[in-house]
Amino acid sequence: MELQQMRYVLAVAETSSFTRAAERCLVVQSALSHQIARLERELGAKLFERTSRRVRLTPAGAAFLPAARQCLDAAERAAAEVAAxxxxxxxxxxxxxxxxxxxxxxxxxxxxxxxxxxxxxxxxxxxxxxxxxxxxxxxxxxxxxxxxxxxxxxxxxxAHELARDRLVAVVAPDHPLATESTVSLRRLSTEVFVDLPAKTAGRAQSDQAFAAAGLSRDVAFEVTTADFMARLVKEGLGIALLPSAYVPQLTGLTTIEVTDAPARVEYxxxxxxxxxxxxxxxxxxxxxxxxxxx
CATH class of the missing domain: 3.40.190.10 (Periplasmic binding protein-like II)
Known part of the structure; x- marks a missing residue:
């Protein structure tokens, strides 16, 4: 069993294609296929199911993959340690x-x-x-x-703590709150929110703050990136709570300090x-x- 054979198996598993795997590994497809077939004979089990439409791992292949990945990582780590x-x-x-x-x-x-x-x-x-x-x-x-x-x-x-930060409210420039210098969670609870998906760490800090204040809110828009949150806020579809150190990267939004704002820690x-x-x-x-x- 050779490391290169494991690299070929990993490439096929990740690309679901012998052709794309060969391109990634910079070898001709016949050589890659030959080495995988040789490995399968040595193991006594097929690692892939091959059809005219797709390639997928067999149960034996799925069992082999984590150990193969660990071996490749260990080999890479060993080479890096020697270099160091x-x-x-x-x-x-x-x-x-x-x-x-x-x-x-x-x-x-x-x-x-x-x-x-x-x-x-x-x-x-x-x-x-x-x-x-x-x-x-x-x-x-x-x-x-x-x-x-x-x-x-x-x-x-x-873990090492890097910084602590408070969240601020961000609204569209023509939002009724845009003229306010500060706002409370109670006032914000009447608004429609744009936020990260439920049960994520980024969402939890805001959810916990509203719950601790005995308040509920309407999170109508759940998205996975702060940039897209900002785009929805700019269109006036809702407001958002974002870290104060991050919002200067955004344009076209108005920032309002929250008197009882939730906080987060960066690690x-x-x-x-x-x-x-x-x-x-x-x-x-x-x-x-x-x-x-x-």
Whole structure:
């Protein structure tokens, strides 16, 4: 069993195509198919069901895939550790973040990291805080930037608090509230809201604040990105609550301070199981204290 065979299996599983997998792996399709067939003979089981329309994993293939991915990750980690031992940072840096992260200039930090460590392959994923924590636990990403209510902390990962922030109301410039300098949750509870999906960490901070005040509200528009929230607010379809440090990135909206506003905490998290050399270097670039990044 060879690492290259595992790479081929992973590529076919992710693309659902031998043709696209061969293109990704920069080999001719016949060579890729031959190596997978050879691996299947060695394992004594078919890994893929092939029809004229599609390719999909067999139960044996689905069982093989997680272990194959772990082997490839371990091999990549071993190569990166050897490089680090002789003073080179290589391997990968997979970063995750929520769309409204404001405590760190992520594009700028990644630019600086790339300039300093050009041999590291950088990737970026955007998602919800809970989803990103799970991806860190599973080793799919090395570092993630989260936003959580003050009542919550990341579980199962190492974490460092970056900043605390209060939410502010954002409304269309012609909204009746646009002339107000401050507003209360009670007054806001009479409005229609645009917000993130229910049960997400980004939604929880607002839901908890209204519940604690004994108030309910109408969230008529549930979307997954702050940019789209802003577009709906601009059209006068509702109002939103967003972190005060994030809203300066938005244009065409009016910001109002909320007297009893909910708050959130931004964290950077990484795996308890150990960091790759690239992740360690990235945390150092962000000046995360060494004692906290162990």
């Amino acid at each position: 031992a002789v003073g080179e940072i290589r391997g990968r840096l997979a970063v995750g973040l929520i769309p409204t992260v404001a405590a760190v200039d992520i594009p700028g930090a990644l630019r600086d990291f790339h300039q300093r460590y050009p041999h590291v392959r950088i990737s970026l994923r955007v998602g919800g805080s809970d989803e990103l924590v799970e991806q860190v636990k599973q080793g799919l990403i090395e570092v993630a930037f989260l936003g959580l209510p003050t009542t919550a902390r990341p579980h199962g990962v190492a 950077v998290v990484w795996s308890h199981a150990g960091r790759t050399p690239a992740a360690t270097a990235f945390l150092a670039l962000l000046d995360i204290p060494a004692a906290l990044s162990g």
